[in-house]
Amino acid sequence: xxxxxxxxxxxxxxxxxxxxxxxxxxxxxxxxxxxxxxxxxxxxxxxxxxxxxxxxxxxxxxxxxxxxxxxxxxxxxxxxxxxxxxxxxxxxxxxxxxxxxxxxxxxxxxxxxxxxxxxxxxxxxxxxxxxxxxxxxxxxxxxxxxxxxxxxxxxxxxxxxxxxxxxxxxxxxxxxxxxxxxxxxxxxxxxxxxxxxxxxxxxxxxxxxxxxxxxxxxxxxxxxxxxxxxxxxxxxxxxxxxxxxx
Amino acid sequence: xxxxxxxxxxxxxxxxxxxxxxxxxxxxxxxxxxxxxxxxxxxxxxxxxxxxxxxxxxxxxxxxxxxxxxxxxxxxxxxxxxxxxxxxxxxxxxxxxxxxxxxxxxxxxxxxxxxxxxxxxxxxxxxxxxxxxxxxxxxxxxxxxxxxxxxxxxxxxxxxxxxxxxxxxxxxxxxxxxxxxxxxxxxxxxxxxxxxxxxxxxxxxxxxxxxxxxxxxxxxxxxxxxxxxxxxxxxxxxxxxxxxxxxxxxxxxxxxxxxxxxxxxxxxxxxxxxxxxxxxxxxxxxxxxxxxxxxxxxxxxxxxxxxxxxx
Numbered sequence: 001x002x003x004x005x006x007x008x009x010x011x012x013x014x015x016x017x018x019x020x021x022x023x024x025x026x027x028x029x030x031x032x033x034x035x036x037x038x039x040x041x042x043x044x045x046x047x048x049x050x051x052x053x054x055x056x057x058x059x060x061x062x063x064x065x066x067x068x069x070x071x072x073x074x075x076x077x078x079x080x081x082x083x084x085x086x087x088x089x090x091x092x093x094x095x096x097x098x099x100x101x102x103x104x105x106x107x108x109x110x111x112x113x114x115x116x117x118x119x120x121x122x123x124x125x126x127x128x129x130x131x132x133x134x135x136x137x138x139x140x141x142x143x144x145x146x147x148x149x150x151x152x153x154x155x156x157x158x159x160x161x162x163x164x165x166x167x168x169x170x171x172x173x174x175x176x177x178x179x180x181x182x183x184x185x186x187x188x189x190x191x192x193x194x195x196x197x198x199x200x201x202x203x204x205x206x207x208x209x210x211x212x213x214x215x216x217x218x219x220x221x222x223x224x225x226x227x228x229x230x231x232x233x234x235x236x237x238x239x240x241x242x243x244x245x246x
Numbered sequence: 247x248x249x250x251x252x253x254x255x256x257x258x259x260x261x262x263x264x265x266x267x268x269x270x271x272x273x274x275x276x277x278x279x280x281x282x283x284x285x286x287x288x289x290x291x292x293x294x295x296x297x298x299x300x301x302x303x304x305x306x307x308x309x310x311x312x313x314x315x316x317x318x319x320x321x322x323x324x325x326x327x328x329x330x331x332x333x334x335x336x337x338x339x340x341x342x343x344x345x346x347x348x349x350x351x352x353x354x355x356x357x358x359x360x361x362x363x364x365x366x367x368x369x370x371x372x373x374x375x376x377x378x379x380x381x382x383x384x385x386x387x388x389x390x391x392x393x394x395x396x397x398x399x400x401x402x403x404x405x406x407x408x409x410x411x412x413x414x415x416x417x418x419x420x421x422x423x424x425x426x427x428x429x430x431x432x433x434x435x436x437x438x439x440x441x442x443x444x445x446x447x448x449x450x451x452x453x454x455x456x457x458x459x460x461x462x463x464x465x466x467x468x469x470x471x472x473x474x475x476x477x478x479x480x481x482x483x484x485x486x487x488x489x490x491x492x493x494x495x496x497x498x499x500x501x502x503x504x505x506x507x508x509x510x511x512x513x514x515x516x517x518x519x520x521x522x523x524x525x526x527x528x529x530x531x532x533x534x535x536x537x538x539x540x541x542x543x544x545x546x547x548x549x550x551x552x553x554x555x556x557x
Contacts, residue, residue: 051345053556077347087337103252104346
């Protein structure tokens with residue numbers, strides 16, 4: 001598989017605090033890549049640097065062959081982002097929200113209309129497409145967020161806690177969708193999650209971050225071997241072992 | 247610039263369909279309509295010449311309209327912009343917006359342009375209603391001179407309204423909570439419309455209190471008047487002139503004043519015409535000041551927003 005994201009020495013400092021500390025890794029096309037760590041580990045800062053919302057203090061990254069510092073627009077055009085606590089325009093309907101984002105991404109009118117309908121169907125919001133988003137529940141907004149991240153048909157999807165606030169049925173559907181995006185459509189998915197069982201279920205490889213540093217990166221079976229965990233060990237056990245060791 | 251028109255169009259449509267806009271704009275239209283009709287009634291009540299108020303002075307009757315645009319227009323502009331950026335941060339939509347392949351300045355420029363378009367719409371509609379009612383009631387024909395003065399007044403009103411739009415936008419970038427930026431914007435508005443002019447008057451009064459001034463006519467006749475000395479006006483103008491509202495009102499009233507009455511000794515007052523050129527020369531420093539503040543505020547907005555890290 002070819003490399004689609006190449007992170008090189010990516011660093012972010014806020015004064016004395018090092019939020020992300022010389023992190024380097026590669027992510028392959030079609031892979032589901034888990035980014036794990038405690039609160040403040042640097043996961044969100046890392047993805048915010050990848051999409052150009054935060055400027056790196058040191059290092060850089062290439063996204064779909066574009067340098068995030070030198071060609072930020074081109075790099076961003078390959079990414080669909082669903083941030084944590086994403087919000088939408090309450091005075092607009094789901095369809096109008098998606099139309100706005102399609103216009104920003106310069107998706108041609110006809111393609112956009114069909115894609116909006118298809119995506120709303122995919123995330124189960126077809127019957128509420130003309131309802132103001134202000135009337136949506138948190139779970140419905142999260143589903144809209146998934147549709148938003150797919151509106152420009154990106155090569156890379158970054159999901160920050162995508163199943164947060166979603167009922168079990170919706171959670172299952174989103175996980176199936178992530179698998180489909182990766183395995184059928186060859187899209188790369190970066191998954192930031194606190195739900196370790198979710199990461200175990202979905203991710204091809206996981207990176208574990210602690211206080212800004214990358215402390216482990218591998219497939220889950222290989223990580224288990226590194227900390228001498230049994231094959232039955234949960235990712236939670238593995239995760240905690242790494243935190244103890246490092 | 248990718249995204250600029252999309253953001254500007256959304257801002258414009260959001261504004262004109264919002265309840266707060268309709269409420270304040272409706273209020274502005276009503277007060278402008280009432281003040282224009284009051285001005286028209288004053289003109290009719292004065293009757294035909296000979297009176298001190300000649301037809302050429304009728305534009306000064308729109309003075310109340312100037313005050314209303316200054317007060318209510320300022321509030322409207324603030325209401326549209328005080329949460330332009332921090333609300334997007336609070337609800338979490340700014341992260342999504344800026345993750346799209348658009349330049350960051352497309353967002354700030356788009357928001358500003360969308361607001362500017364609304365201000366142009368507000369100013370033109372207000373003028374059409376106000377001037378239309380005034381001319382409709384008085385039946386006074388609009389001459390080329392008065393049309394030019396009104397167009398200049400319209401342009402100044404747009405600059406003034408956009409200035410307050412910029413103040414709201416700046417505070418929405420600098421302050422994280424919409425409630426705080428609303429409070430800040432209202433404080434700036436109050437300072438501009440009321441506090442600074444009052445401070446200017448108070449300081450000028452204490453430095454140059456009213457006094458008895460004697461002057462003599464060419465015939466040798468001596469007169470004395472009691473009132474503030476000429477220095478009072480100068481100092482008052484300098485201090486109050488810091489206020490955009492005072493500058494706007496002074497400039498607008500200068501533009502709308504087509505003549506003035508000059509009293510000389512015991513003779514009757516003489517009406518002296520003020521040409522548009524002369525009026526512009528008087529208003530120019532204030533107009534330049536308003537434009538300079540507007541450019542400065544927008545530049546600060548731009549730099550702050552471009553450097554900001556969205557977390």
